[in-house]
Amino acid sequence: xxxxxxxxxxxxxxxxxxxxxxxxxxxxxxxxxxxxxxxxxxxxxxxxxxxxxxxxxxxxxxxxxxxxxxxxxxxxxx
Amino acid sequence: xxxxxxxxxxxxxxxxxxxxxxxxxxxxxxxxxxxxxxxxxxxxxxxxxxxxxxxxxxxxxxxxxxxxxxxxxxxxxxxxxxxxxxxxxxxxxxxxxxxxxxxxxxxxxxxxxxxxxxxxxxxxxxxxxxxxxxxxxxxxxxxxxxxxxxxxxxxxxxxxxxxxxxxxxxxxxxxxxxxxxxxxxxxxxxxxxxxxxxxxxxxxxxxxxxxxxxxxxxxxxxxxxxxxxxxxxxxxxxxxxxxxxxxxxxxxxxxxxxxxxxxxxxxxxxxxxxxxxxxxxxxxxxxxxxxxxxxxxxxxxxxxxxxxxxxxxxxxxxxxxxxxxxxxxxxxxxxxxxxxxxxxxxxxxxxxxxxxxxxxxxxxxxxxxxxxxxxxxxxxxxxxxxxxxxxxxxxxxxxxxxx
Numbered sequence: 001x002x003x004x005x006x007x008x009x010x011x012x013x014x015x016x017x018x019x020x021x022x023x024x025x026x027x028x029x030x031x032x033x034x035x036x037x038x039x040x041x042x043x044x045x046x047x048x049x050x051x052x053x054x055x056x057x058x059x060x061x062x063x064x065x066x067x068x069x070x071x072x073x074x075x076x077x078x
Numbered sequence: 079x080x081x082x083x084x085x086x087x088x089x090x091x092x093x094x095x096x097x098x099x100x101x102x103x104x105x106x107x108x109x110x111x112x113x114x115x116x117x118x119x120x121x122x123x124x125x126x127x128x129x130x131x132x133x134x135x136x137x138x139x140x141x142x143x144x145x146x147x148x149x150x151x152x153x154x155x156x157x158x159x160x161x162x163x164x165x166x167x168x169x170x171x172x173x174x175x176x177x178x179x180x181x182x183x184x185x186x187x188x189x190x191x192x193x194x195x196x197x198x199x200x201x202x203x204x205x206x207x208x209x210x211x212x213x214x215x216x217x218x219x220x221x222x223x224x225x226x227x228x229x230x231x232x233x234x235x236x237x238x239x240x241x242x243x244x245x246x247x248x249x250x251x252x253x254x255x256x257x258x259x260x261x262x263x264x265x266x267x268x269x270x271x272x273x274x275x276x277x278x279x280x281x282x283x284x285x286x287x288x289x290x291x292x293x294x295x296x297x298x299x300x301x302x303x304x305x306x307x308x309x310x311x312x313x314x315x316x317x318x319x320x321x322x323x324x325x326x327x328x329x330x331x332x333x334x335x336x337x338x339x340x341x342x343x344x345x346x347x348x349x350x351x352x353x354x355x356x357x358x359x360x361x362x363x364x365x366x367x368x369x370x371x372x373x374x375x376x377x378x379x380x381x382x383x384x385x386x387x388x389x390x391x392x393x394x395x396x397x398x399x400x401x402x403x404x405x406x407x408x409x410x411x412x413x414x415x416x417x418x419x420x421x422x423x424x425x426x427x428x429x430x431x432x433x434x435x436x437x438x439x440x441x442x443x444x445x446x447x448x449x450x451x452x453x454x455x456x457x458x459x460x461x462x463x464x465x466x467x468x469x470x471x472x473x474x475x476x477x478x479x480x481x
């Protein structure tokens with residue numbers, strides 16, 4: 001899944017901090033960031049705004065789905 | 079001038095020196111205006127952590143500037159403006175790094191992530207685009223912006239600081255603190271080496287590091303923090319100067335002199351000026367020693383004269399102090415310096431007089447007395463012999479040039 005709208009990034013990050021399990025950003029270049037780390041959140045912001053052509057996905061534990069879903073969408077969704 | 083015009087001017091003036099952006103919010107933190115090209119991205123960074131909640135809570139009760147720091151050391155200056163109607167504002171200047179949490183430190187932290195090259199370059203590029211301000215510089219901006227908004231003059235002690243447990247935890251994680259200390263230590267070592275070498279480029283280096291650096295929290299009071307940091311700096315400079323060849327006695331006398339000066343400083347600007355004078359003084363002395371053909375005894379004499387100009391030292395006193403005989407000093411000094419000791423002392427007193435004349439706080443009479451001239455007319459006569467005009471005319475001429 002990917003971020004629904006990057007303008008909601010701060011809210012998404014706050015939600016990720018509340019998750020029980022880890023929340024990761026991963027991309028096709030092999031990068032993997034644990035989004036509970038402040039520095040990773042900062043990096044994610046730069047990536048989403050400055051390197052927006054990179055193919056990425058967000059992975060998380062199933063139990064945190066409800067918490068994160070408002071901010072995420074399937075890659076195929078418009 | 080209208081508030082909007084004042085702010086526009088301030089914004090442009092800041093941009094002359096730093097790519098520091100200006101943000102206008104309403105009191106609910108809805109963005110109204112910004113000159114930042116990456117508005118959404120930087121807003122997202124600002125809203126991460128508890129910066130938003132902290133600022134909203136602060137703005138409800140305060141109107142003085144608050145210095146905000148987020149989880150990774152990025153900083154902002156925020157000033158709430160309350161008006162009688164509902165159109166209050168929060169003005170923000172930032173983001174920037176402070177010199178003790180420089181972008182190099184964050185870059186080092188990024189390097190540990192082992193990011194792919196394209197992402198690393200993007201992150202590095204963004205970090206390098208952010209300005210790095212010394213503590214004194216952003217204090218000044220906060221004070222000036224507040225004046226722009228309210229017309230009221232405040233001092234550093236009126237500034238507030240974000241006190242968030244969460245931000246504190248994140249802003250200074252153990253690993254990062256270690257990296258900061260290493261970064262500051264490296265900077266400090268460069269500084270010490272430059273003093274030891276009498277390197278006249280030291281100001282360029284000092285401009286890159288704040289007066290306070292990451293010396294640690296030396297006081298809860300910002301004024302005292304700056305003064306304590308300056309005292310530490312004086313000690314480092316004096317010890318490095320001794321290693322560079324300056325006699326310990328001269329170095330320690332200078333240390334006492336500048337310690338007193340620090341305590342006498344009333345404003346941040348005074349402290350800045352004294353800091354620069356102190357740095358140049360130590361470095362120039364070491365430079366002279368290392369690059370001069372003058373022998374050590376004569377160098378000691380010159381240093382002694384410089385330090386005791388206001389006592390108008392006699393050859394007899396200098397001789398006792400340096401433990402060389404009067405006749406030896408007299409002959410040796412003339413050989414090496416090309417002028418008798420008395421003439422040299424007079425030249426140096428008159429040079430000091432020009433320094434004091436630039437400072438309008440003292441009258442000509444007071445300067446004459448301070449430099450132990452026997453009378454004002456005697457001071458004026460000697461001054462005119464060298465500079466062609468009497469001291470008051472010289473001051474007027476140089477005040478004109480300074481305008």
